[in-house]
Amino acid sequence: MIVDRLAAKVVEWKMAVPAVLFLESVKPLNYVGSQVLVFFAPIATTLFSTTDYAELTALLEHRGNIEVLLKRIEKKEEEARPGKSRA
Numbered sequence: 001m002i003v004d005r006l007a008a009k010v011v012e013w014k015m016a017v018p019a020v021l022f023l024e025s026v027k028p029l030n031y032v033g034s035q036v037l038v039f040f041a042p043i044a045t046t047l048f049s050t051t052d053y054a055e056l057t058a059l060l061e062h063r064g065n066i067e068v069l070l071k072r073i074e075k076k077e078e079e080a081r082p083g084k085s086r087a
Helices: 002-012 016-039 050-060 063-080
Strands: none
Touching: 002 016, 002 050, 002 063, 016 050, 016 063, 050 063
16 A cells, blocks of 8 residues: 555655645645646656555545554554664
């Protein structure tokens, strides 16, 4: 699922905190953002796979999915934290 891959990349690049701050601040504009992605699709699909790009656009159309992405980033960040005791 694209949410898991996106969250994993954010944590891998050590950008979890900036990503969470950014996503929290743009939550009210997520639908507008998804429509901007639709507009730029012909250009962006030369760099990204069409399937992944369409899935990301669909993800951003629904406000609740931003919260899902935020939770996944936070979960993966916690899992990646060194010294975390696993019970």
